[in-house]
Amino acid sequence: MTATQPPLTVHRFAMCFSSTPRGARLARRLCAKRLDAWGIPHGSDAHDVVTLIASELCANAVRHGRVAGRDFHVLLTADPATGTVRIEVTDTRGERLPRLATAVPEDGDGGRGLLLVEALADRWGCSPRSTGGPGKTVWAECTAHGLT
Template sequence: MTSNPPLPVRPLQPSRADQPRFPWHHFEMRFSSTPRGARLARRLAGERLDAWGVPYGSDTHDAVTLVVAELSANAVRHGHVPGRDFRLRMSAEGMALRVEVTDTRGERTPVRPIAEPPGAGLDVEGDGGRGLLLVAALTDRWGWFPCTDGPGKTVWAVVEAPAV
């Protein structure tokens, strides 16, 4: 009988005592490029965050879950290619939570939203167009890059956990 050697432990970076620490966590899954797939991605992201120590109802949990919901919905609505899935990746390390959503439609790239003053033409009754504005407001940074292993793009966002 052989024994497996222990997995290497990723060293923790030094932090201030008043800031939360996340050990290194990673989650990745493919979902059908449908509204049901986007809902499932959001639900599983919420469960994963809670398991990582980001409790339901906390500001960080709510922000990251909403970012996953918006990016997944965008992948379904704007990045859908029939017969192809989208991929959700989440990671937590140090004080940062990173979300990546990859779809297979590389020619439709995200456009950075321009924040308008309240009431300056933003259609609050409309059905869309504010997803990336929400992502920009809820995250510390976000962006996108083209896929190197096939067609498509990845939209990413990072939320830094606040000091407790």
């Protein structure tokens, strides 16, 4: 008789947040707490990278994807089998697609967030909102060993 191991669980955290700076901060903090609970400890390189990416994507949703009275949605998943963490941030502004800044804006009005995402994530992109309705989802994937 051979014993088989139960399949590994893909961790999942999903929540809506107000499209405000406070909502973005709360999303970042809850993602950081969830990563720690999943075996990616606070202070580790993987934790810091995923948390920074989550922070940038949430800040962009508030700054560039905000529609008055509408929330943004965060989906954080982690697959222990592949060591992949995926962060998805969905807002309701489908006409404002993300793009990398080729130079720092003269007015100093941001522009560096997606450069950080590009540099830190293994992959990132944008897709139409999967649940229908207006909006887009900006996502990023990172390798993070230690998931349990």
